Amino acid sequence: MSAYWIPRLQIAVNKIALKVLRFPVPETIRGVDSSLTLCDEMAAAGLQRVLLVTDGPLMRTGIPERLAAHLRQRDVAVEVFSDVEPDPDYALVLRGVERLNAFNAQAVLAVGGGSPIDCAKSMLMCQATGKHPSKLTGVWLYHLPRPHGLPLYAIPTTSGTGSEATVAAIVSDRAEQTKYSIIDPKLLPIKVALDPALTVGLPPAVTAATGMDALTHAVEAYIGTMGTKETNAWALRATELIGANLSKAYALGTDMEARANMQEAALLAGLAFTRATVGYVHAIAHQLGGLYHVPHGLANAIVMPHVLDFCKSACTDRLADLARAAGIAVAGANDTENADRMIAWIREMNAAMGIPSTVNALREADFDRIIAHALTEAHGTYAIPRYMQKDDARGILRQLLATN
Numbered sequence: 026m027s028a029y030w031i032p033r034l035q036i037a038v039n040k041i042a043l044k045v046l047r048f049p050v051p052e053t054i055r056g057v058d059s060s061l062t063l064c065d066e067m068a069a070a071g072l073q074r075v076l077l078v079t080d081g082p083l084m085r086t087g088i089p090e091r092l093a094a095h096l097r098q099r100d101v102a103v104e105v106f107s108d109v110e111p112d113p114d115y116a117l118v119l120r121g122v123e124r125l126n127a128f129n130a131q132a133v134l135a136v137g138g139g140s141p142i143d144c145a146k147s148m149l150m151c152q153a154t155g156k157h158p159s160k161l162t163g164v165w166l167y168h169l170p171r172p173h174g175l176p177l178y179a180i181p182t183t184s185g186t187g188s189e190a191t192v193a194a195i196v197s198d199r200a201e202q203t204k205y206s207i208i209d210p211k212l213l214p215i216k217v218a219l220d221p222a223l224t225v226g227l228p229p230a231v232t233a234a235t236g237m238d239a240l241t242h243a244v245e246a247y248i249g250t251m252g253t254k255e256t257n258a259w260a261l262r263a264t265e266l267i268g269a270n271l272s273k274a275y276a277l278g279t280d281m282e283a284r285a286n287m288q289e290a291a292l293l294a295g296l297a298f299t300r301a302t303v304g305y306v307h308a309i310a311h312q313l314g315g316l317y318h319v320p321h322g323l324a325n326a327i328v329m330p331h332v333l334d335f336c337k338s339a340c341t342d343r344l345a346d347l348a349r350a351a352g353i354a355v356a357g358a359n360d361t362e363n364a365d366r367m368i369a370w371i372r373e374m375n376a377a378m379g380i381p382s383t384v385n386a387l388r389e390a391d392f393d394r395i396i397a398h399a400l401t402e403a404h405g406t407y408a409i410p411r412y413m414q415k416d417d418a419r420g421i422l423r424q425l426l427a428t429n
């Protein structure tokens with residue numbers, strides 16, 4: 026019997042559950058100024074007290090205050106909770122819950138990248154259940170039943186995490202220096218605005234890292250064993266959009282069409298992975314984030330080619346499909362050649378966008394703990410195409426050392 030029969034069984038059970046369960050898809054409005062339209066719709070829905078959740082860097086762009094002013098003009102009282110930091114942890118989430126309660130909010134508007142949206146999701150789940158966030162981590166199935174929180178509206182300002190389309194929130198455990206997921210369909214925002222004008226100010230490095238995060242979602246959802254016809258189509262379309270637009274958005278941040286297409290790609294990749302799950306790239310990247318605070322997208326971009334080298338033998342045809350979707354397949358080449366092409370293209374994209382191939386902070390002394398957390402995270406939760414042993418993971422980590 027396979028050494029991995031327990032995680033395989035868990036994935037098989039999840040697959041059956043996925044067939045029965047209906048995952049909601051957030052209502053999405055698109056286009057320049059759709060963020061203001063979303064505010065209009067919140068006011069029209071009768072909301073009178075809204076907590077806007079965002080972070081400090083975004084506050085400096087003036088975007089959250091503009092949205093808050095728009096809501097206030099429509100007689101909606103708004104309080105801004107702008108304390109969100111990268112990789113929100115338990116303490117931050119609990120502070121946010123205090124603000125929610127003190128303000129007596131009727132809804133939350135999350136504005137920002139993955140951190141503010143995930144923080145808002147965690148806050149709402151904590152408030153609804155009255156539980157500490159550490160008691161909410163893991164797959165929702167194991168915590169039945171959980172009440173629905175206040176309605177969540179989301180305006181993503183990066184094009185990567187796809188958090189606006191997922192049933193998951195990532196929360197950091199500072200004591201353990203790792204990240205955990207809270208997974209529940211009730212975490213999904215009810216309404217989302219994809220306003221490309223809000224992403225034109227993103228620095229190229231953030232465009233690159235978040236874009237590669239979106240690509241990782243599409244790739245891991247597609248090569249995993251839990252994809253459906255629907256998630257596969259979303260993942261391929263996201264890959265196609267990223268292939269055609271990420272370099273453009275990186276080179277010219279004001280290219281509104283490229284920005285809008287990257288937002289669409291991030292949303293589609295989010296929809297794909299929230300059902301089909303991710304894989305070892307995320308499992309390892311989460312540890313690099315938890316331990317060394319490597320930004321999530323950057324960690325994924327660095328780890329992805331190595332994990333794909335490892336998985337390739339089990340998903341050659343799938344990687345070749347992705348190469349065709351990205352528009353980089355070689356005509357007349359076989360699947361193995363195109364799978365290699367896909368992995369090479371990811372390395373080329375990283376290099377062209379200034380993404381390093383190693384992690385400066387990584388220490389060999391941390392390998393055991395990174396591997397233990399990564400394999401625990403992945404096995405039984407992610408639909409892995411090829412299972413990894415500790416030594417396989419160790420081999421990948423060695424290649425990420427800056428001494429290489």
Ligand SMILES: [Fe+2]
Pocket residue numbers: 186238241242307321325
């Ligand atoms: Fe991600």
